[in-house]
Amino acid sequence: MVSVQRGAYNGGNFYITTTLPYVNADPHIGFAMEIVQADIIARYQRMLGREVFFNTGTDEHGQKISDAAKEAGTLPQTYVDGYAEQFSILKNKDRGLNVSWTNFIRTSSPEHKAAAQEFWRRCLDAGDIYKKKYQTKYCVGCELEKTDSELEGGKCSIHPNLSIQLIDEENYFFRFSKYQDPLRALYESRMDFVVPDFRFNEIKSFVSRGLQDFSISRLKSKMSWGVPVPDDSEQVIYVWFDALVSYISTLGWPHDIDNFKKWWVETGGVVQFAGKDQIRMQAAMWQAMLMSAQSASPEKELIASKQIVIHGFITSGGQKMSKSLGNVINPFDLVKEYGTDAVRYFLAREVSFFEDSDVTVERFKEAYNANLANGLGNLVSRILKMRSNYHVDVVIEKSEPSEVYTNAFLDLDPKKAADFVWEEIGNLDRLIAEREPFKKIKTDEVAAKKDIAMMVVKLYEIGVLLTPFLPATSEKILSLVQENKAPETPLFPRKE
RNA sequence: GUCGAGGUAGCUCAAUGGUGGAGCAGGCGUUUCAUAAGCGCCCGGUUGUGGGUUCGAUUCCCACCCUCGACACCA
Numbered sequence: 001m002v003s004v005q006r007g008a009y010n011g012g013n014f015y016i017t018t019t020l021p022y023v024n025a026d027p028h029i030g031f032a033m034e035i036v037q038a039d040i041i042a043r044y045q046r047m048l049g050r051e052v053f054f055n056t057g058t059d060e061h062g063q064k065i066s067d068a069a070k071e072a073g074t075l076p077q078t079y080v081d082g083y084a085e086q087f088s089i090l091k092n093k094d095r096g097l098n099v100s101w102t103n104f105i106r107t108s109s110p111e112h113k114a115a116a117q118e119f120w121r122r123c124l125d126a127g128d129i130y131k132k133k134y135q136t137k138y139c140v141g142c143e144l145e146k147t148d149s150e151l152e153g154g155k156c157s158i159h160p161n162l163s164i165q166l167i168d169e170e171n172y173f174f175r176f177s178k179y180q181d182p183l184r185a186l187y188e189s190r191m192d193f194v195v196p197d198f199r200f201n202e203i204k205s206f207v208s209r210g211l212q213d214f215s216i217s218r219l220k221s222k223m224s225w226g227v228p229v230p231d232d233s234e235q236v237i238y239v240w241f242d243a244l245v246s247y248i249s250t251l252g253w254p255h256d257i258d259n260f261k262k263w264w265v266e267t268g269g270v271v272q273f274a275g276k277d278q279i280r281m282q283a284a285m286w287q288a289m290l291m292s293a294q295s296a297s298p299e300k301e302l303i304a305s306k307q308i309v310i311h312g313f314i315t316s317g318g319q320k321m322s323k324s325l326g327n328v329i330n331p332f333d334l335v336k337e338y339g340t341d342a343v344r345y346f347l348a349r350e351v352s353f354f355e356d357s358d359v360t361v362e363r364f365k366e367a368y369n370a371n372l373a374n375g376l377g378n379l380v381s382r383i384l385k386m387r388s389n390y391h392v393d394v395v396i397e398k399s400e401p402s403e404v405y406t407n408a409f410l411d412l413d414p415k416k417a418a419d420f421v422w423e424e425i426g427n428l429d430r431l432i433a434e435r436e437p438f439k440k441i442k443t444d445e446v447a448a449k450k451d452i453a454m455m456v457v458k459l460y461e462i463g464v465l466l467t468p469f470l471p472a473t474s475e476k477i478l479s480l481v482q483e484n485k486a487p488e489t490p491l492f493p494r495k496e
Numbered sequence: 497g498u499c500g501a502g503g504u505a506g507c508u509c510a511a512u513g514g515u516g517g518a519g520c521a522g523g524c525g526u527u528u529c530a531u532a533a534g535c536g537c538c539c540g541g542u543u544g545u546g547g548g549u550u551c552g553a554u555u556c557c558c559a560c561c562c563u564c565g566a567c568a569c570c571a
Binding site: 022024062063064176198199201202203205206209211214215238239276277278280281350352357358367374378379380385386390419422430433437441452486494 | 499500501502507508509519520521527528529530531532533534535536564565566567568569570571
């Protein structure tokens, strides 16, 4: 059960961001869903005439990447360059998902690193960063540091006969505990700060249980692949602290303060899309960091986010996707087989966004054949073929989208808007069966042509409504109508 | 363990306490403008289990079974 209030999606300019995926693996279908959904919202906002800043990028620092680069026998920078390339393909119209981001921020870029350091200084000035000795838990068997949740009864689950070593380490900490009340006040004042509501409840109760300060740096001697801590050559900033700053560094913070204010402040804040594993980072830690830096910023430009939208995960065959299970569904493979818009369609309409949902290639194919080949694609063919066969003149009239469609977007429910479009597709198919213009043309040519012209107009309207979902297909339909052509090959060939 | 969400047709999901619906899949029929597509009809359910409240429960209450999530330094 998901309930979303309307808000945040009316008037003015608009800033939306995805999380920055960590580049230790190829883009997976879960992130594909996140970025396609964000893209649909961004494209819809542009359709309304709003100016949109749409951000994404790559999170490139940290231990795992440092290790992976070492294993690959290459430098971390070379390693992440390759991955940034992989992710940037998502923008490609044919090989990727035709994602219309305005900026792609890489956390290893000089601008971002400078911003992360400046952000650190603000938090330091606010008195929220301090150095503390603490003990890390280390398993000699794994040769790895362990977190409490990885231990069972104080022992490593893989090496239960070895005892965990405690290692002293001195790191910088962020005074998270100071922000318990301010965070609660923020949640209190903003009904829809986190959607869906059950995720909002999770983070509220998490914060209510009390907050502990957390470490935000790592010893350079152990792990050097990160942004240097300002004025301390021994330490680098812990990866996620630097990664979160990307939402503002992408806007030119702190050097281009005018541009920054235009998007971060004048929009009323950023709308963030993130997976359910990200809720604490985005809705609590990042907000606390903003509050901290804000208190040391004379311009008071670092306001809280506008809204954080948390999506579920995609499973396959009822299980988490993993290489060992062999059930990984690669979005690029689907694009190769079915095309960019088919994958966009599936991620927009055939999975549930807020809840976890299961995806299999069988389901994908079924949905493709039913709704794209037999549904939309066939409808385009039959109407435009009739029009060109019978030489029908058509005058396109602009019309306003239905309220059902518009309200669905206000409700942050693009799926409902897509459902409406496919209902219209069904209606149009039924209208053809009812009017039978292909029969009528032999007995009453004028009436038949009038019917067909009306159908072409309706098809054009469907093409307009498809803009946020299937941009390339939408464009194709609109130009076929304008140029009075029928498609030479099927838009979505049926797959057997 | 504590808290939260959920269990409805083969699948994915709907249903202010008032005869349980839709899409897909499956079956039958039918049309030719169309991609063997379209349209029409049909099949399909003891609503997780057992109690309770009620004239009436998918809906409210209780118990139980099962699934999933949160309960902090993996990002």
